[in-house]
Amino acid sequence: xxxxxxxxxxxxxxxxxxxxxxxxxxxxxxxxxxxxxxxxxxxxxxxxxxxxxxxxxxxxxxxxxxxxxxxxxxxxxxxxxxxxxxxxxxxxxxxxxxxxxxx
Amino acid sequence: xxxxxxxxxxxxxxxxxxxxxxxxxxxxxxxxxxxxxxxxxxxxxxxxxxxxxxxxxxxxxxxxxxxxxxxxxxxxxxxxxxxxxxxxxxxxxxxxxxxxxxxxxxxxxxxxxxxxxxxxxxxxxxxxxxxxxxxxxxxxxxxxxxxxxxxxxxxxxxxxxxxxxxxxxxxxxxxxxxxxxxxxxxxxxxxxxxxxxxxxxxxxxxxxxxxxxxxxxxxxxxxxxxxxxxxxxxxxxxxxxxxxxxxxxxxxxxxxxxxxxxxxxxxxxxxxxxxxxxxxxxxxxxxxxxxxxxxxxxxxxxxxxxxxxxxxxxxxxxxxxxxxxxxxxxxxxxxxxxxxxxxxxxxxxxxxxxxxxxxxxxxxxxxxxxxxxxxxxxxxxxxxxxxxxxxxxxxxxxxxxxxxxxxxxxxxxxxxxxxxxxxxxxxxxxxxxxxxxxxxxxxxxxxxxxxxxxxxxxxxxxxxxxxxxxxxxxxxxxxxxxxxxxxxxxxxxxxxxxxxxxxxxxxxxxxxxxxxxxxxxxxxxxxxxxxxxxxxxxxxxxxxxxxxxxxxxxxxxxxxxxxxxxxxxxxxxxxxxxxxxxxxxxxxxxxxxxxxxxxxxxxxxxxxxxxxxxxxxxxxxxxxxxxxxxxxxxxxxxxxxxxxxxxxxxxxxxxxxxxxxxxxxxxxxxxxxxxxxxxxxxxxxxxxxx
Numbered sequence: 001x002x003x004x005x006x007x008x009x010x011x012x013x014x015x016x017x018x019x020x021x022x023x024x025x026x027x028x029x030x031x032x033x034x035x036x037x038x039x040x041x042x043x044x045x046x047x048x049x050x051x052x053x054x055x056x057x058x059x060x061x062x063x064x065x066x067x068x069x070x071x072x073x074x075x076x077x078x079x080x081x082x083x084x085x086x087x088x089x090x091x092x093x094x095x096x097x098x099x100x101x102x103x
Numbered sequence: 104x105x106x107x108x109x110x111x112x113x114x115x116x117x118x119x120x121x122x123x124x125x126x127x128x129x130x131x132x133x134x135x136x137x138x139x140x141x142x143x144x145x146x147x148x149x150x151x152x153x154x155x156x157x158x159x160x161x162x163x164x165x166x167x168x169x170x171x172x173x174x175x176x177x178x179x180x181x182x183x184x185x186x187x188x189x190x191x192x193x194x195x196x197x198x199x200x201x202x203x204x205x206x207x208x209x210x211x212x213x214x215x216x217x218x219x220x221x222x223x224x225x226x227x228x229x230x231x232x233x234x235x236x237x238x239x240x241x242x243x244x245x246x247x248x249x250x251x252x253x254x255x256x257x258x259x260x261x262x263x264x265x266x267x268x269x270x271x272x273x274x275x276x277x278x279x280x281x282x283x284x285x286x287x288x289x290x291x292x293x294x295x296x297x298x299x300x301x302x303x304x305x306x307x308x309x310x311x312x313x314x315x316x317x318x319x320x321x322x323x324x325x326x327x328x329x330x331x332x333x334x335x336x337x338x339x340x341x342x343x344x345x346x347x348x349x350x351x352x353x354x355x356x357x358x359x360x361x362x363x364x365x366x367x368x369x370x371x372x373x374x375x376x377x378x379x380x381x382x383x384x385x386x387x388x389x390x391x392x393x394x395x396x397x398x399x400x401x402x403x404x405x406x407x408x409x410x411x412x413x414x415x416x417x418x419x420x421x422x423x424x425x426x427x428x429x430x431x432x433x434x435x436x437x438x439x440x441x442x443x444x445x446x447x448x449x450x451x452x453x454x455x456x457x458x459x460x461x462x463x464x465x466x467x468x469x470x471x472x473x474x475x476x477x478x479x480x481x482x483x484x485x486x487x488x489x490x491x492x493x494x495x496x497x498x499x500x501x502x503x504x505x506x507x508x509x510x511x512x513x514x515x516x517x518x519x520x521x522x523x524x525x526x527x528x529x530x531x532x533x534x535x536x537x538x539x540x541x542x543x544x545x546x547x548x549x550x551x552x553x554x555x556x557x558x559x560x561x562x563x564x565x566x567x568x569x570x571x572x573x574x575x576x577x578x579x580x581x582x583x584x585x586x587x588x589x590x591x592x593x594x595x596x597x598x599x600x601x602x603x604x605x606x607x608x609x610x611x612x613x614x615x616x617x618x619x620x621x622x623x624x625x626x627x628x629x630x631x632x633x634x635x636x637x638x639x640x641x642x643x644x645x646x647x648x649x650x651x652x653x654x655x656x657x658x659x660x661x662x663x664x665x666x667x668x669x670x671x672x673x674x675x676x677x678x679x680x681x682x683x684x685x686x687x688x689x690x691x692x693x694x695x696x697x698x699x700x701x702x703x704x705x706x707x708x709x710x711x712x713x714x715x716x717x718x719x720x721x722x723x724x725x726x727x728x729x730x731x732x733x734x735x736x737x738x739x740x741x742x743x744x745x746x747x748x749x750x751x752x753x754x755x756x757x758x759x760x761x762x763x764x765x766x767x768x769x770x771x772x773x774x775x776x777x778x779x780x781x782x783x784x785x786x787x788x789x790x791x792x793x
Contacts, residue, residue: 023774031770099767 007048015041028083028093032076039072117160117167118180118200121251124160124208125261128153129244135237143232150236151219154243158212161205168205172620179317181253195315199253202621203467207250207393210471214385214478215243217595221482222377224591225489235275235375242268246386250393255304255314255323258394262300262358265387266293272378273371285370292367296357303350307401310335310343316397324400333405341413344404348414351398352421359391359451362425366691368448372440376485379440384447384481385474392454392470396463411548415459422455423543423552423559428688430562434569435673435684438495439484442570446521447477449559453539456552461542464618468610469535471617475606476520476532479599483514486588486596487574491581497573498667499582504575506585509593511575513600518571520603522564522653525646531607536560537645538610544641557648564652572660580667612638 018037025031043065050061087093131153135146171178183197219239226235245268248261274286308314311328313321320327335343355361360368371383382388395402395418406412411419426449433445450473458466488495490507504511516530523536540560543553579585587593610617619626659672674681683689 019777023770023777095769098769102765102767 004048004052007044011041011044011048014038014044026094026096028086028095028098029080031095032079032083035079036072036076039068039075043068043072116180117164118182118198120160121164121182121198121200124157124164124212124251125244125247127156127244128240128247132237132241132244135233135240138233141231141233146233146236147219147223150240151216151223153240154212154216154219157243157247158209158216161208161212164200165205165209168200168202169620172202172623175625176623179253181315181317181319183253183315183318186256192312194256195254195313195318196257197253197315197318198251198257199317200251201317202623203393203396203463204250206467206471206617206621208247210474211243211246211250211386214474214599215239215246215381217598218377218381218385218478218482221380221485221592221595222375224589225377225485226375229375231275235272238268238271238275239378239381242272242382242387246390249390253316253318253322255307255316255398258397259300259304262354262390262394263297265382265390266290266297266358269293269371269382269387272382273374275374275378279373282373285367285373289367289371292364293357296354296364299350300354300357303347303354306343306350307332307347310347324398329400329404332401342405344401345413348398348402348404348412349417351401352395352414352418355391355394355455356421357391358394359388359455360425360448361391361421361452361455362428363690365425365429365448366694369441369444369687372438372444376440376481376488379444380478380481380485383444385478388447388451389454389470389474392451392458392466395455395458396467396470399458399463402458411459411546416548417459419456419459419546419548419552422452422457422459423555425449425452426456426559427452427555427562430559430566432684432687433566434562435671435681436566437497439487439497439500439570439574440481440495442497442566443477443480443484446480446563446566449563450477450521453536453556453559456556457539457542460546460552461539462618462622464610464615464621465538465542467621468538468617469532472520472531472535472603472606472610475599476517476530476603479513479517479596479603480521482592482596482599483510483517486510486592487514487585489588489592490585492583494581496667497570498665499580500574500585501577501581502575502579503585506579507587509587510596513593513596514575515571516600516603518567522567522649523560523645524564524649524653525642529607529611531603531605533645534607534611537642538612540645541612541638541641544637557644560645561648561652564649565656568653568656569660572657572662576662 015038018034018039018041021034021037022031023034025034046061046065046068050056050064053061083093086098090097128150131149135149138145178201180200181197182199183195185193186196187194219236222235222239226232229235242265245261245264249258249265252258252261270286270290273289274283276282277286304314307323310332311323313323313328315322316324318325322328329344332344332347333342337343337346341349357364368383368388372379374383402414402418403412406415429445429448429452433442433449436442436445450469454466454469454473457469487500487503487507487510490503490510491500494500520530520532523532524530525533525537540553540556543556544550546552608614614626614628616626618624663672665672670678671681674685686692
């Protein structure tokens with residue numbers, strides 16, 4: 001059986017790729033994709049810890065992951081809605097142009 | 104029958120409605136004052152209408168009193184009410200109807216009405232016509248208030264109102280500096296008397312606790328209060344009654360122009376002539392005499408049978424000396440109105456002397472007859488002035504008897520009445536003046552007043568003849584030709600002339616109706632009172648004296664028509680005496696260098712103190728506060744404001760610095776967050792290793 005550490009390594013890799021995407025991309029949509037990747041890395045962790053945890057027979061980890069995926073879906077919907085709106089307003093999705101909140 | 108009081112409760116009696124007599128003219132004056140623009144016709148209608156109404160009511164009151172008298176009652180019908188209540192002290196006001204008030208009411212309203220009618224002609228071209236009738240109505244109302252007052256306080260209030268209207272009317276032509284000065288002089292001089300009057304009033308209130316004259320036994324003029332006043336000693340051997348009487352007399356002397364407070368009355372002639380006639384000859388100046396008659400019980404308190412009191416003796420001496428003094432000055436005056444003014448002062452002296460020696464009836468009789476013939480003389484003088492285009496100097500008139508026949512006829516009647524011309528035509532002044540002379544002859548204290556009054560009568564005849572000779576005889580010495588006045592002026596003259604001739608009949612010694620009415624006795628016709636030798640001698644004396652005066656004067660002045668520039672006949676004979684008389688015995692100058700100079704000095708001192716001392720103190724305080732304010736301003740702008748501004752600047756700089764952190768770029772925030780998480784993770788890992 002594959003040890004827990006491998007799952008965690010994959011999850012960490014996935015999270016790092018998502019974080020890197022979210023931090024470096026200029027396009028708002030790609031930033032959203034990065035965020036989705038990070039969320040999925042977290043989900044993977046949830047499942048892994050459940051399976052290797054003390055009570056794998058209870059479906060707690062599974063429930064947590066499904067709940068998290070539902071929240072991620074809602075977040076993606078809101079995020080995409082915002083991006084569409086910003087695009088309509090400013091005709092761009094470039095995040096560097098969106099600095100109206102500058103102090 | 105002794106006087107008895109009657110407190111009236113029936114709401115429909117004339118006494119209850121008596122307050123309307125003064126109230127209606129006062130209201131008319133108020134309405135006139137509030138008119139939006141000068142409305143001549145409305146003002147005249149209101150003034151004459153209100154006085155006619157008062158005259159009507161006064162006649163009703165008079166008839167009512169005569170009926171009561173005929174029934175055998177001599178009553179004071181009073182209506183009293185509480186005005187102010189302070190603790191246990193009541194200040195009561197009220198009005199009284201008695202024969203004295205009734206006679207005075209009819210006289211005042213009747214003379215006022217005639218003078219109002221006359222004024223519509225005399226004041227026709229004046230631009231302040233509306234004001235004039237407003238003031239005149241106010242005067243009539245206040246004077247009637249004086250007459251009906253049953254409380255010394257109410258009387259004093261109306262008395263002051265009368266003084267105010269007198270001031271307003273003397274200064275009616277206020278553009279003339281002399282008129283403005285005369286108004287001030289009148290106001291201030293009478294105020295000197297009024298201060299004493301007020302003192303007497305306060306003293307009376309302190310002693311008796313009431314200022315009502317008659318109040319069913321508890322009034323201040325009734326025996327109970329008088330006995331209390333007599334028991335109370337004051338200074339200089341006077342009782343409280345005597346001292347209060349003298350104080351009140353000082354007020355009366357101010358108003359009635361008695362020596363030494365007479366100086367304002369001749370100057371008061373600066374007012375329009377109808378004002379002089381109504382206020383400064385017929386009614387207001389008689390208010391002082393009326394006041395003495397009103398408080399006569401107090402004046403007389405403590406007199407033995409046939410005797411006199413200190414107060415009455417003072418009244419007599421002041422009156423008699425004023426009578427002679429003013430008559431002397433009148434001889435040397437050339438202004439037609441000033442001659443009459445001094446004659447008024449002189450006649451007021453007669454009234455006072457009559458009150459002092461003969462009682463209420465003697466003085467009041469002369470007051471009433473004098474009111475008619477003096478109003479007549481003043482209105483006649485007004486007619487002359489009007490006809491001669493505002494010329495007042497008798498030396499620039501002359502020969503008017505053919506130009507102004509009606510004025511001449513009526514004026515002569517007034518002049519003969521004033522002289523007290525007796526045989527063969529008995530003018531009203533003859534009877535009233537003889538009453539006073541008769542009283543003087545029987546006065547128990549001294550005979551000197553009698554001789555003074557006889558001398559006064561001689562002088563009166565002299566100066567009146569001089570005036571008439573100057574004005575109506577000889578030839579015309581003025582510039583423009585004179586003309587007769589319109590009927591609206593001559594008809595009142597004729598009516599007054601009728602009364603000046605006949606009014607004496609109600610008080611002849613044979614039928615002493617007037618004194619009987621005032622004193623509550625019954626009158627009967629008895630010729631024997633005339634034909635007893637002593638009285639015939641008196642009548643003869645006075646007739647001779649008057650004729651002597653007239654003849655003497657006529658020989659000096661009659662038909663001579665001297666030039667205005669020529670010195671007077673008497674001036675040639677005795678220049679020094681003439682100069683003294685001409686300058687009114689220098690009384691004004693004496694006051695100028697004594698009283699006025701004294702007050703002027705005090706005013707100067709007060710002014711100096713005000714400017715230099717108090718002004719300096721005030722300035723110093725102002726400077727101190729100004730310096731203090733400067734210091735405060737410096738502290739405020741440099742210390743308080745500076746530190747506050749500095750704080751604000753620092754905050755703004757700090758905010759600017761912090762604002763740079765807020766780039767507005769989402770990814771920057773995310774980077775910081777990621778970095779922070781990494782640092783946190785590193786710390787956690789590091790700490791868990793050990």
